[in-house]
Every structure is written in C-alpha cells, then in structure tokens.
Amino acid sequence: MKNIVENLHDLPLEEVIGDRFSRYSKYIIQDRALPDARDGLKPVQRRILYAMYVEGNTADKPYRKSAKTVGNVIGNFHPHGDVAVYDAMVRLSQEWKMRHLLIEMHGNNGSIDGDPPAAMRYTEARLSQISTELLSDIDKDTVPFVPNFDDTDKEPAVLPARFPNLLVNGSTGISAGYATDIPPHNLAEVIDGVIMRMENPECTVEDLMRVIKGPDFPTGGIIQGIDGIKKAYETGKGKIVVRGKAEIERLRNGREQIVITEIPFEVNKAQLVKKIDEFRYEKKVDGIADVRDETDRTGLRIVVELKRDADAEGVLNYLYKNSDLQITYNFNMVAIHNRRPKLMGLTDLLDAYIEHRKEVVENRTRHELKKARDRKHIVEGLMKAVSILDDVIRAIRASKDKKDAKTRLMEAFSFTEPQSEAIVNLQLYRLTNTDITQLRKEDEELAKKIKELSSILDSEKKLSKVIIKELKEIREKYGDERRTAVEEEIEEIKINLEVLVGNEDVIASVTREGYVKRTSLRSFAASNLEDFGMKEGDHLLSAFEMNTTDVLLLFTNKGNYLYCPVHILPDIRWKEPGQHIANLIPVERDEAVIGAVPVKDFNQPVYLLFVTKKGMVKKTWLKNYQVNRYSKPMAAILLKEGDELAAVHVTDGTKELFLSTYFGYGLRFHESEINPTGVRSAGVKGINLKNGDFVVSGHPIEDERQTIVLATQRGAVKRMPLSEMETSSRAKRGLIMLRELKKNPHRNIGTAAVYDTDTIAVRTEKNEKVTVPVKEIRLGDRYSNGSFAFAAEDKGYGKQLWIERNGPVKAGGGQRASDLENQGEGEGR
Structure with a gap:
C-alpha cells in the first residue's frame, strides 16, 4: 500500500487532459484518418492490402471470404472493430468511389444509392491486379517494416507503390484539427505529370496542367472552373463546380424529357431522385410530370419526364441550382508527409x-x-x-x-x-x-x-x-480514357420565373396591419367585398388582380420595401385572414406597410414617387427596384432622422402632385420639378412645413374630373374642386384648406383626389368605419370645414381616411386592380 501511495502524482486536470488528448490527436492524425503522401493509403487500407498479399489472396487466385481477411487484419495488424475494417475494405471495392479498384469483391458491396453492403460472412474478396503494383517488390527490402501492435509480426510502414495512388484514387478523411479531400485523377494523366516533373523539376503547375487536366471522377460528370483547379493545385485548397451529365430528349408525342446519365462524385443517387420528385410534388418547379430511376446493369439513367409545354432548359437549370445534380467540390489536399500532416499542392504531392x-x-x-x-x-x-x-x-x-x-x-x-x-x-x-x-x-x-x-x-x-x-x-x-469532362468557365445559371411557378391569375391583397395573401379568382368571385377575411380593427390596404409570375412591392413607414413575388404569397381563400408579411420577410415590430405597388414588368418607363412626413419627395425609375434576392427588407428611400415614408405611387412623370398636411395646408405642383434620383437618395423638399406640422397625404392627380376630399379628426368631411388649389411650385407652404378655429380646430387626417363614383372611408379611434359616397358630399371652397360625417363624441376622433373605389381601374405597373385600391391615407395625432 505504501508503494502505491508513493507513486501517486498530484497534477492539474488540464495538464492531464491536455497530455492525453495530444497523444490521441497525434495517433488519429498519423495512424488513422489521413493518407500517406507516398502510397496514398491510410493505415487500415495498407494493412488490409498487406494482409491479403501475405495470405496469397491475390488477383490470380480464387476469391476468399471477406470475414477471413477481416479476421487476419484485426488479429495481426489492426486492433480495432471489425465493422471499421470491413467498411474500409468495402470502400476499396466500390467502383463509384474508387477510380481504380484496389479490391475485387463478389456479392453485395453496397450501391451508389447508399445501400449498405452485405455482411462480411456473405461476401468474397481478393486483391485487384493493380493492387499488386502497389505491393510489387515489397519482399526486396524496398520499404521499412515496423513491429505490429503486439510485436509478434512486422508490417510495412508504407507500400512501394509503382503508381501515384494518392492522386489516382484520391482520399477523404477527418481527424483532430485536420480534414482531407483529395479528388481522384486519371492514371495516365498523373503518370504523365510525374514523368514531366522528373524530366523537368522546375516545371510549374501551369505546365503540369497541360497533361493533368483536373480531377477525373469514377462517376464522370462535368467540372467547371479551371481557375479553381489551378488554385487547388498551387495551394492545396480550391473550389470547383461539378455537375451531372444530362441531355434533353424529344419524344415522338412531342413532349420532352431530361435524361441524366452521370451524377457528381459522392452524390447519393436515390436521394437525388427523391429530391427531384419532391420538387414535382411540392410544385416548386412547374413542368415536371414524373421522375423515374431507370438505372440497370448497362449504366446509370434517371429520367425526368416533362409536361407538354414545359421549358426543358429552364427545368434543367433549376435542377442544377437546387439539387445535387450540381455540387461544389472543395479541394483540401492534406496528407502525412515526413510524419506530419501537411497541406500540399500538386507539385508537393x-x-x-x-x-x-x-x-x-x-x-x-x-x-x-x-x-x-x-x-x-x-x-x-x-x-x-x-x-x-x-x-x-x-x-x-x-x-x-x-x-x-x-x-x-x-x-x-x-x-x-x-x-x-x-x-x-x-x-x-x-x-x-x-x-x-x-x-x-x-x-x-x-x-x-x-x-x-x-x-x-x-x-x-x-x-x-x-x-x-x-x-x-x-x-x-x-491507363484508360478520361471520364470527367473539364470546362473552363463556371456557367451562370439563370432560371426564368415561368419555370418555377404555374401561370395563374390571382387576387393579391395586403391589409393595413401587414397581412398578405393571394386568392384564386374562383374564391374571389364566390365572395363579395364585405366577406374579406382579416383581423378585427384591420382594413384592406390594397388588392390587385395579378399573375403568379408578377411581383408585389410593399413599402413601409421606415423607407424600406419588401420584394414579394406573387407566387410566394400564401394561397388563402378570400374569406380567411392572410399571413403576416413577417412570416415571409423579417420586418421590425414597429415597421408598418403604408403602400403596395404591383409590377408585371420592371422595364416599364415609369417612376416610383415617394412622399415623406417631413415633406420630402423623390422620384426613381421603377427598374431600379428589381432584385434577385429578397429575403430581407431593402432601402427604398434615404430618410432623415425622425422622418417616415407617408405614401408611394407609380407615375409616368407627366402628372401633378398634391400634398396635404396635418394643419390643413395643400400644395399642388408638377412632378417634372422632381428630378429622377437613385434608390439610396433622400429626394428634394416638396413642401415647406410649419413647426409641428407634417404631411398626411401625397398623391398624383389623374385628371381634371377629380375633386379633392378631406377628412378631419373631428369627423368632418369636405370636398372642393381642383380649381380651388392653384398649381404652384414645390417647396412652398401651400394654401390653407381648413378655416382656422380658436377652440378645438379641425386637423387634416387624410386627403384624396377622388371621382364622383368613389366612396371614402374614415376609420375612427374606436376602430369603427364610417363610409360616405363622394357624390353625397357637397362641393365647397377651401375656406370651409365641411360637414360632419359622424359625431366625435359617439365614435371618437377620426384617425384614417381612404378610398373605396368601385369598378376595375388601372393600378401601378400596368396591372388591373380589384374593386379596392388605396389612393391616399393619413393618420392623425
């Protein structure tokens, strides 16, 4: 007992753990996960080949049970689990993993679909002919031998390797702090590269690439990006694009189908087929009728059957972009050299x-x-x-x-x-x-x-x-022919929207609180405007008749815009509430939608016209707002501190703009005074405001048939001819539209240019809606305060004004709007 106590050491835990882990790391780096730069083999692979060679299990002899080989390897050289040894042995026999098989196997050795191999007691194996070249001359003192794990035998530290196996068959592995991904290459090309290097030791990677074109995968495919190959060969790290080989075939009935005959390296075929079928089932791409795996002993074949009028090129491009039919392969050429892991370029290897x-x-x-x-x-x-x-x-x-x-x-x-x-x-x-x-x-x-x-x-x-x-x-x-083609440039994949979605006319709607949806015309026709589904206290901001290939731009009070392709809007019946826009594109809690613009073609010669609460106005070409990525809000206008976006409209640049303020001032001027600017600009001053005043409405005047309607917080509504508001120039104070009262003055909560057939709606602070047909409002001059539409003491103060317009009218972007279109609204304090 005394001797035991004397041998105890008091050591810090971190020192003990650090020492043990460093030993473990060194072991798995050097003796398990990474290949040797000389023979391209990991220790378990080398031991399997050597054990089979010692037992005479070679290409010129009959096959032997795999279990016997696994037992020999475990018992003599590799004291680990039989599953690990058998898995390594199976990989050396899989033609979709190895460019040149090192082991020949009888029986089920797995499949490119990810199926597991049969148990080792069922399969038989032997060394392939080319494996004998790795072991050739091993009995002539060519390589050092080291004691095995129990000192009962000796094993080679490396194989003689008559060909550069590491580049020919590649390697992949993960160890502590290191990983390796070395792709397979064509044997004839690599040997030509070795010969070139031996005859001219000063040759460069560029010289070597004249004979070594790039990786040559056992599954074929197409490599894109010579620059990525060159970088990888120079530094050991690089990126290339690998895509499967696919052709478009036209059938006798006039329909087309995509036939895939080669897939990228290490892609699971069954998973690829499943993914493509999910695109069809979930309707993520329009045009796929059926997906079949017709692979047999003659070769790989996946058939993607298309609908009659489908865009075959577009569907194929979608598959390249969204499935493993095209992948990115990252070189990470790490190997053990001089007993150390090293990132090696082509010349180093x-x-x-x-x-x-x-x-x-x-x-x-x-x-x-x-x-x-x-x-x-x-x-x-x-x-x-x-x-x-x-x-x-x-x-x-x-x-x-x-x-x-x-x-x-x-x-x-x-x-x-x-x-x-x-x-x-x-x-x-x-x-x-x-x-x-x-x-x-x-x-x-x-x-x-x-x-x-x-x-x-x-x-x-x-x-x-x-x-x-x-x-x-x-x-x-x-040597054999190259299987993988190499293309110099990486092709940019462009996908037409028509490929992704079916062409369908729908009603796209958005509410004041930001709830959006698209509704089929059938559902809309079966309802009426009063049946629109929304939360209590919410109201419909805009509804447009659009196509699923169109885009709806939503603008927020913070000067941002949300790019919403109509097909991504949730498909919901007209009578049911929509989904909040935050479920599609993240917006801040205090960010509110203030306007919507439907767009069919961004190349139309029209502008977006912006009006802010602090009186700034801006005009920008519509085409500047088209984007490819729309996963977050984007800036539509540069707002000054404390400012908010009040309104946005589509205009052709030939109209007049009418601005109205909370204190009741109105200004009318021609929009030609606003020069077009870029997306990230603040615009110019539209109206000169008094202290405490702010813009509540801003909109273009369509024609002289319109009249001006104004609502106040006290429940009053007034209407006056356009002639009451003379055309002026921007940055002026404007004309007063409300008679000043010393006690409880009227304040403007919204102004709109309306037609006689329109109806205005006022929302009260009690969330009640008061509607008034325009033709029932008496025309007056700009010095009156109008007549009361509701009693403030009964319904609370007025908060918002908007138009309910009957009959289809042209909406921004050239679309037909539904029965509702917001034309201007304000919010009182």
Whole structure:
C-alpha cells in the first residue's frame, strides 16, 4: 500500500487532459484518418492490402471470404472493430468511389444509392491486379517494416507503390484539427505529370496542367472552373463546380424529357431522385410530370419526364441550382508527409511520390545487387570446384561429416564459407560439361547485371530512367480514357420565373396591419367585398388582380420595401385572414406597410414617387427596384432622422402632385420639378412645413374630373374642386384648406383626389368605419370645414381616411386592380 501511495502524482486536470488528448490527436492524425503522401493509403487500407498479399489472396487466385481477411487484419495488424475494417475494405471495392479498384469483391458491396453492403460472412474478396503494383517488390527490402501492435509480426510502414495512388484514387478523411479531400485523377494523366516533373523539376503547375487536366471522377460528370483547379493545385485548397451529365430528349408525342446519365462524385443517387420528385410534388418547379430511376446493369439513367409545354432548359437549370445534380467540390489536399500532416499542392504531392519511388528503386537495386554479387561469388566457387573436381571429391570423401568437409575445402583450396556450402550441397548430375557451360554463362550474365545495377546506383539519371520506364509500363497496362469532362468557365445559371411557378391569375391583397395573401379568382368571385377575411380593427390596404409570375412591392413607414413575388404569397381563400408579411420577410415590430405597388414588368418607363412626413419627395425609375434576392427588407428611400415614408405611387412623370398636411395646408405642383434620383437618395423638399406640422397625404392627380376630399379628426368631411388649389411650385407652404378655429380646430387626417363614383372611408379611434359616397358630399371652397360625417363624441376622433373605389381601374405597373385600391391615407395625432 505504501508503494502505491508513493507513486501517486498530484497534477492539474488540464495538464492531464491536455497530455492525453495530444497523444490521441497525434495517433488519429498519423495512424488513422489521413493518407500517406507516398502510397496514398491510410493505415487500415495498407494493412488490409498487406494482409491479403501475405495470405496469397491475390488477383490470380480464387476469391476468399471477406470475414477471413477481416479476421487476419484485426488479429495481426489492426486492433480495432471489425465493422471499421470491413467498411474500409468495402470502400476499396466500390467502383463509384474508387477510380481504380484496389479490391475485387463478389456479392453485395453496397450501391451508389447508399445501400449498405452485405455482411462480411456473405461476401468474397481478393486483391485487384493493380493492387499488386502497389505491393510489387515489397519482399526486396524496398520499404521499412515496423513491429505490429503486439510485436509478434512486422508490417510495412508504407507500400512501394509503382503508381501515384494518392492522386489516382484520391482520399477523404477527418481527424483532430485536420480534414482531407483529395479528388481522384486519371492514371495516365498523373503518370504523365510525374514523368514531366522528373524530366523537368522546375516545371510549374501551369505546365503540369497541360497533361493533368483536373480531377477525373469514377462517376464522370462535368467540372467547371479551371481557375479553381489551378488554385487547388498551387495551394492545396480550391473550389470547383461539378455537375451531372444530362441531355434533353424529344419524344415522338412531342413532349420532352431530361435524361441524366452521370451524377457528381459522392452524390447519393436515390436521394437525388427523391429530391427531384419532391420538387414535382411540392410544385416548386412547374413542368415536371414524373421522375423515374431507370438505372440497370448497362449504366446509370434517371429520367425526368416533362409536361407538354414545359421549358426543358429552364427545368434543367433549376435542377442544377437546387439539387445535387450540381455540387461544389472543395479541394483540401492534406496528407502525412515526413510524419506530419501537411497541406500540399500538386507539385508537393508529385515530389513526395517521386522521392519515395527513388528510395524504393534504390533499395530494390541494392537488394538485387547484393543478391547478384552473392550468387556470382557462389558461381565462381562452383566453376573453380569443377575445374579441380577430383581433388574436391577426394577431400570430401576423406571428411567425417558436412562440417568437416566444408573446413577441408576452405583450408585446402581457399574456398569461402558460402562457396564451400554450395559445393557440399551440389548434386552429382550437375558435374557435367553442360553444367560448366551454364555456370560460365550465368557468371557472365551476373557480371553484366552487377554492372548495370551499380550504374543505376551511381547515376541519378539512370535511376530516373528506370522509374520512368516502369511508370510507362503501368500507364500502358492500366491507363484508360478520361471520364470527367473539364470546362473552363463556371456557367451562370439563370432560371426564368415561368419555370418555377404555374401561370395563374390571382387576387393579391395586403391589409393595413401587414397581412398578405393571394386568392384564386374562383374564391374571389364566390365572395363579395364585405366577406374579406382579416383581423378585427384591420382594413384592406390594397388588392390587385395579378399573375403568379408578377411581383408585389410593399413599402413601409421606415423607407424600406419588401420584394414579394406573387407566387410566394400564401394561397388563402378570400374569406380567411392572410399571413403576416413577417412570416415571409423579417420586418421590425414597429415597421408598418403604408403602400403596395404591383409590377408585371420592371422595364416599364415609369417612376416610383415617394412622399415623406417631413415633406420630402423623390422620384426613381421603377427598374431600379428589381432584385434577385429578397429575403430581407431593402432601402427604398434615404430618410432623415425622425422622418417616415407617408405614401408611394407609380407615375409616368407627366402628372401633378398634391400634398396635404396635418394643419390643413395643400400644395399642388408638377412632378417634372422632381428630378429622377437613385434608390439610396433622400429626394428634394416638396413642401415647406410649419413647426409641428407634417404631411398626411401625397398623391398624383389623374385628371381634371377629380375633386379633392378631406377628412378631419373631428369627423368632418369636405370636398372642393381642383380649381380651388392653384398649381404652384414645390417647396412652398401651400394654401390653407381648413378655416382656422380658436377652440378645438379641425386637423387634416387624410386627403384624396377622388371621382364622383368613389366612396371614402374614415376609420375612427374606436376602430369603427364610417363610409360616405363622394357624390353625397357637397362641393365647397377651401375656406370651409365641411360637414360632419359622424359625431366625435359617439365614435371618437377620426384617425384614417381612404378610398373605396368601385369598378376595375388601372393600378401601378400596368396591372388591373380589384374593386379596392388605396389612393391616399393619413393618420392623425
């Protein structure tokens, strides 16, 4: 017990954990997850190949049960779980993962659909022919051997590798702090690159790319982006686009279909087919009628059947952009070099392989040279023995035993110990004239071989020639055509909106509190305006007859606009409440929708006209508000501190603008006084305001048939001819439209230019709506306060004014509006 206590150490927890984790990290980096830059293998892969080689489970022998190999690997070299070993073994046999299979397997070894392989007791395996090239000359002292995990055997630290396997088959793995993604390449191209590098060590990546075009995936496909390949080859990191191979076929019935025959590397085919079918089921893309996987033994084939008038190119582009039919492959070429993980470019990987191959060939040459010299020494002894054969026989016959015979030969005739051993073991039939001739011939051949091997060791140039010759043999034997095409540029994918959504006319509506929806014309026709679904206290701000391919622009009091393609609006019946715009595009809590503009074509020669509460006005071309990304609010106008957007309208630049203020001032001027500016501008001053005053309404005047209607917070409504408001110029105070009262004066809560057929609506502070037909309001001059439409003491003060217009009219952007269109509203204090 005392000895145990004395061996205890009091150490900080972080020091203990740090030490243990650093050991663990070093182990999984060096001995588990990352490949060696020389033979391109992880330890488990190397041990599997070596174990099969030792057991004679090679390409020229029958298949053996996979379980037997897994057992040998676990028992002798790799003390880990059988599942990990079998999974690694299976991967080496999967033709959609490996550019050149290192293991041949009988039975179910999984599929490109992600199906698991059969259990190891059901499958059989053996080394492939090309694997023998990785193991070639391993018995000639070419590579270092290290003790296995229990010191009962030895295993190679690296394989001789007669071809650059790391680039040919690639590798992927994740360890502590490091990950690797090295794509497979074409064997013939990589060998040509190695030869170029050996013949010209100063060659650049650009030179190498003349022979190594880029990755060559076993599943084929198309690579886009030579710049990404070049960057990856230079730095070890880079990005390329890989897309599947697809063609559009026209059928006899006039319809078209997309046929996919190659998919990107490491994409799960079944998941890809499922994803495409989800697009069809969820109607995310219009035009797909059916999706079928027709893959069989002849090859991969996915058929996307299209509807009769579908845009085949558009659907294909959508699949490229939104499914794994096109992916981004990121190079991260990390490998173990000199026992350390290193991010390596193409030249680094080639140099590491060339350096390794030189060591292997040098070691092999030394081994063969020693063997040749030893044999020549024996042959020389045998030839000498034959020349004095009678004396040799007498010496052997006089010996007591083999040992004594060897001693007599060495002493009497100066034979060496190996020569004496060979002589005493010589068979009698060899003592013929024919045999001496063969010995002389062998001696000459050995001398020639020794000279040749010595010259290889003495000359770097000859050593390189040997390596190049062997590489060319490998290229001739195993090289094949490139499967993956390489395109220089990354194609920009453009998708027409018609491809994404069906062409349907709908009613798009938005309420004052920001609830939006689209409603089918059938649902709208079956209802009436009083049945519109909305929350209590809310009211309809705008409703437009639009198409699902159109865009609805919503503008907020904070000067932002929300870009809403009609097809993304929730499809909800006319009688049911809509969905808040914040569910589609995030807006702030105090941000309110103040206007809506429907757009069919952004290239129309029209402007958006903005009016703010502080009297600023701005005019900007509509086309400037078209965007491709609309996941958040975007600035429509630059507002000054404390200012808010009051109104926005579509105009052609030929109209007059009428502004009205809370204190009852009105200003009429031509919009030509407002020069067009950009989106992020503040505009110019429209009206000169008194202290405490603010703009409540601003809108264009359509024609001289309109009259001006104004409502006050006390419930009064007045109407006056346009002629009462003379045309002036901008930035003026304007004309007073309400008679000043010393006690409880009237304040303007909204002004609008209306037709006789319109109806105005006033919302009270008690959230009640009071409607008044325009033709029932008596015309007066601008000095009157109008007549009371409701009693303030009964219904509270007036808060908002808007128009309820009957009959379809032209809305902004050239659309037909529904029975309701907001034309101007204000909010009193």
